[in-house]
Amino acid sequence: MSIQAASNSEKPPQEDNYQPPSSLSSLPDDVVLNCLARVPRSDDLNISCVSKTLRSLVRSPELCRLRSRLPKKSLYLFYHFHQDSKRCHWITLRRGEKMITSTHDYQVEQRSCSLAGLLTSPHFPTFYSSGVSVGSEIYFPDHGWPFPSTKVRVLDTRSGTIRMVPSMKVARWAHKKAMGVVDGKIYVIGGTYGKNQVEVLDPETQTWEFAGEEKVQCNSRFSAPLEDKVYMVDLEHGRISAYSPREGINNVATERLIEHMNCMCVVENVIYACFKRSGLMWFDTKLKVWRRLIDSGGKATLCSFNAGKMAEYEGKLAVFWTQINTNFVEKVDIRCRIIALDRVGEEIRGKIESSGSVATCSYSITLSHCLVVSD
Template sequence: MSIPAASNSEKAPQKDNYQPPSCLSSLPDDVVLNCLSRVPRCDDLNISCVSKTLRSLVRSPELCLLRSHLPKKSVYLFYHSHQEPNRCHWITLRPGEKITTTYDYQVEVEHRSCSLSDLLNPPYLSTFSSSAVSVGSEIYFPQGCFSPSTNLWVLDTRSGAIRMGPSMKVARWAHKEAMGVVDGKIYVIGGSVEKCQVEVFDPKSQTWEFAGEDKVKHESRFSASLEDKIYMVELYPERISAYSPREGISIEVTERLTDQMNCMCVVENVIYACFKRSGLMWFDTKLKVWRRLVDSNGKVTLYSLIAEKMGEFEGKLAVFWTRSINTDGVVKKDIRCRMIALDRVGEEIRGKIVRSGIVASFAYPITLSHCLAVSD
């Protein structure tokens, strides 16, 4: 059976001149700009391909101004000094004045520390790579590094004061438990000797409760919060699982990771990780696979040496590592950083190194321990 040809009056629009209709096209520009200001920056390239109008709005100074008024997050990079074990040290990177580095670094770097000598059983926050999360301007650390503990420490980044928070119900190992934030509440998963229930902490009421009745035995190397799930890198076997307050724990990737993961973080609703051999990668939550972060040409996989910590800074991926330099017999240790701008191009995410340089230098050994994005 043949299909009748369309008449000249019924011909489909020419492909070259046809633009798909958009629900945004009927809205005023100020409304569209308000919507675009809340879209991750890595999607700007895809949005600009939709229409000429959206392309001009994405590139407009008005959108930059709107985004500048959104709540800002600074990077808090914690480190441990063997010379001062009773102090908690951190470096804050926030938008500010220019400092001299290899490239232009439009950030303000602030060094701060607080004494732990007056606290009972100091948490030694920077000694181990335990879990830590931020809610608003506060950072929450578990204590169980040397042995399982119910202690929770809270750092107020505005005042620089640290205090002990309400105790958890179950003692857990801080370097084996997973922590994440969903709807402003902190969830703690696994990390105990025996099977235990997931606990949830409400910062507003300052109370702990069990989340559900199921008991699990779970050990994690890294964890990260994304939307309504907490993604975890399991220790044995090393694979990706996720916890949802509604659905419980599910296995996201059944195959065991064959490459060692050094660190993991979330930047604008995408999980990124640095692997020892594969370099920088991102996790496709739809297909449940790891994809390589490639350069702006889409050809070369981005490597950032052996990244020790990563975090989000102004929509960019901030990668940190340390490097020792011997000058005339004096060993100096630098903390180095690369800022990587991200663009989503079709099914790929591409990165471009836009800033690079030394954040801080020390005349004594240090170890990086935590990297968190915190609301000012």
């Protein structure tokens, strides 16, 4: 048998039917356009450099039409003045077509509404209380100080009005309970002195039910949904646990946090947090440890020690903090930093895409919530 014949006979059978993987350009134009419509406009220039076909599709009116039909998302940053508890204030950040202030192509809008007739606690929303968004609505629990409360409010971001929703079955402290959205339903965990059942709100029927017979004890200042679970940071021990509607509550990381956490959120199925000394970090769910977020060069640690609130926006990390305005007495700037994230091997790297002031307010404000909604 010749060498040629031997090499052919030893060829794996699957190679006879092997076909090279299809590229994006080999797909029909309408399929490619639907894919491109979900890519941020800031990446259009990079896409145009790939090929002439993609360049023409990026510039086509059809792509603009498809993008206009997609649901728009806006980021809501809430704050309150220490001397004024009767108004709810927020800043809306959304993708725009032109430069607004120093946040590049993001539009910024400031709004507020009266809480007359709805105010049952000293401040709304409270600094440490949880809040979640479902569609275009944002749900806030009542602070309940000095007593726990069953009340929950909802902000309709389309109309800018706030209304009360049916009360929970169990009174809870807002600054100790965890909240998260799983499969479109809102789960409320802990916030009581002892063990109690988890409650779940169906936004469509506006009804509360107990999630199960299991009673859990949880005092959580920070919580975030990830992979059909609600991850929580315990107030007393600083340990991370997760609640699943199917499995109940389980410890995720047994090691105690050794420093204060400022805020926490989830971006592209990864938990990020800002610590007082270590700055921005992400949680490795496989190793169950916190790891530092480094810069795009893979060398320096990407820090933001003063971050007060942060949230996912268009697959990126939006970080907010206050900074003293040197041009005005007793004024502070609310600053925003947009960070693009990229996983490289076992690391996650961040690149600051924009950074600047989104508003100037009086000195006595507190950032309370940061949430993303669908317009």
